[in-house]
Amino acid sequence: MEDFWFRYWWLIFPIGFFVFGAWDRWLSYQRSRDTIDLIKTYTAQGKEPPPELLRRAQGDYPPPPPEDFYGDRYARRAWRRYYRWGPERNWRVAVSVGTVAAGFWIGVQMGYLPDASGAFRFVAVILTCVAAGNLALALMGSMFRRGPDRD
Template sequence: MEDLFRSYWWLLFPLGFFVFGAWDRWLAYKRSQAQLDLLRAYTTQGKDPPPELIKAVREDDFGDDDDYGWRERRRYMRRRYRSPYWALRTALVTGAVALGFWLASEYAGPAVDFWPFRLVAIILTCVAAGHAVVALLSYSLRGR
């Protein structure tokens, strides 16, 4: 059992990212639920909700981070994620990292076990292929 933790210590990082990502999504859910409850309270009283609340619900942003321009940056990044260029760039970068892991699995020294490198290379190759398919589809369906 001790060897298991010594060999797979690096799995703590993806598990930590998963836990913190789930926590972030839970907090976002609770924030949107509170916004909708506040809107529901205004409508049951027959009052008009304040425009700031409606704007916050629409933009899915409840903080006043206008001082730093986060709202505009998020809009820009949303548009950028939808572009075919972004999907193609992600496919190329992920493919380059996968190629690095393939090379590491092939040229690992005799003292190094190669199968973890090969496993990561297979997973990253599948992710790169998925992004390449999304890029090709977004290029072909762009005009519709």
């Protein structure tokens, strides 16, 4: 049994990610269920729910800019798309995945676990490709921004 933990210690990380991801989804479900219950309470009493409550039920977005912020009718949709899929997201993913890939490359070069160097190299190559792809997307997204008038 002790040999099992020394061979598969790295399984702690994906299992931890799965557990915390499931916990995050459960909390999101509870939050949305409570919001819908509160909206039902307002409608059962014949009152209009507050706009903040309705916005919270639609998603976890920050409040949108004013309608005349971009100066055209596509402002809200362009802002929402940029918030979700803008280059900042790609920059964050490129930096975080690149850091993890660097850690695996260091693990391969140092040779602390000679039995796992092949697996570490394989993971490092894949993570490096993912980081390079997100870096390219972030660079293109930063240089060639689409405005709301070119939607």
